[in-house]
Amino acid sequence: xxxxxxxxxxxxxxxxxxxxxxxxxxxxxxxxxxxxxxxxxxxxxxxxxxxxxxxxxxxxxxxxxxxxxxxxxxxxxxxxxxxxxxxxxxxxxxxxxxxxxxxxxxxxxxxxxxxxxx
Amino acid sequence: xxxxxxxxxxxxxxxxxxxxxxxxxxxxxxxxxxxxxxxxxxxxxxxxxxxxxxxxxxxxxxxxxxxxxxxxxxxxxxxxxxxxxxxxxxxxxxxxxxxxxxxxxxxxx
Numbered sequence: 001x002x003x004x005x006x007x008x009x010x011x012x013x014x015x016x017x018x019x020x021x022x023x024x025x026x027x028x029x030x031x032x033x034x035x036x037x038x039x040x041x042x043x044x045x046x047x048x049x050x051x052x053x054x055x056x057x058x059x060x061x062x063x064x065x066x067x068x069x070x071x072x073x074x075x076x077x078x079x080x081x082x083x084x085x086x087x088x089x090x091x092x093x094x095x096x097x098x099x100x101x102x103x104x105x106x107x108x109x110x111x112x113x114x115x116x117x118x
Numbered sequence: 119x120x121x122x123x124x125x126x127x128x129x130x131x132x133x134x135x136x137x138x139x140x141x142x143x144x145x146x147x148x149x150x151x152x153x154x155x156x157x158x159x160x161x162x163x164x165x166x167x168x169x170x171x172x173x174x175x176x177x178x179x180x181x182x183x184x185x186x187x188x189x190x191x192x193x194x195x196x197x198x199x200x201x202x203x204x205x206x207x208x209x210x211x212x213x214x215x216x217x218x219x220x221x222x223x224x225x226x227x
Contacts, residue, residue: 047216104151
C-alpha cells in the first residue's frame with residue numbers, strides 16, 4: 001500500500017527542539033519532492049518546507065533558520081528538525097507529496113501533533 | 119509573497135451548484151490545485167492543474183482559472199461534500215514555496 005506515516009510529535013516548551021519523521025511505503029520518497037504542511041488548531045493549511053529529489057531545500061519565511069528538512073534514502077524517510085520552537089509553531093504537521101508526477105499534493109500522511117507550550 | 123484569497127464560507131442547498139473562488143494577482147498564469155478537507159481528516163486533492171480531476175473524484179467537481187480568479191465548482195452538491203476547501207499554487211518569485219488560500223467552509227443547507 002502506498003502511504004506516508006508521520007511520527008515524532010509531542011508537547012515541548014518554547015525554545016526546545018523536536019524531530020518529526022515521515023516514512024514512505026510503496027514508493028520512494030526521493031523520486032520527486034516531499035513537503036511538510038502544518039495546520040494550527042482551527043486554522044488553515046500552511047506550507048512549511050520542501051526537499052527535492054536532488055536535495056534542494058526550501059522553507060517558509062516563518063521557519064527559515066529554525067527548521068531543517070532532510071532525507072534518509074536508506075530508510076525511505078523524510079525528517080523535519082524543528083529548533084527554537086515557538087508557541088505559534090503549534091499544530092498538526094502533515095507530510096505530503098505528488099506521487100503521480102504532478103506538482104500537486106496527491107498523497108498526505110495522517111499528521112503528527114506538535115504542541116509548544118510552557 | 120504571493121497571496122490567495124478565498125471567501126470564509128459558502129452555503130448551498132443539496133442538489134444545487136456551489137462555486138468557491140480563489141483570488142490572486144494574475145493567478146490565471148499559474149496552475150491552481152484544490153483540496154478538500156473533511157473534519158478530522160487529512161486533505162484530499164480534488165482538482166489539479168486548474169481543471170483536471172484525480173481518479174476517484176466525481177465529475178461533479180470541476181475547476182477554472184483565468185485572470186485574477188480561479189474557481190472550484192461543485193455541481194449537484196451532496197451532504198458528503200460539506201468540508202473545507204483550499205486552493206494552492208506555487209510561488210516561484212523570490213520566496214519560493216507552496217501557497218495555500220485561507221480556506222472556504224462549504225455548508226450544505
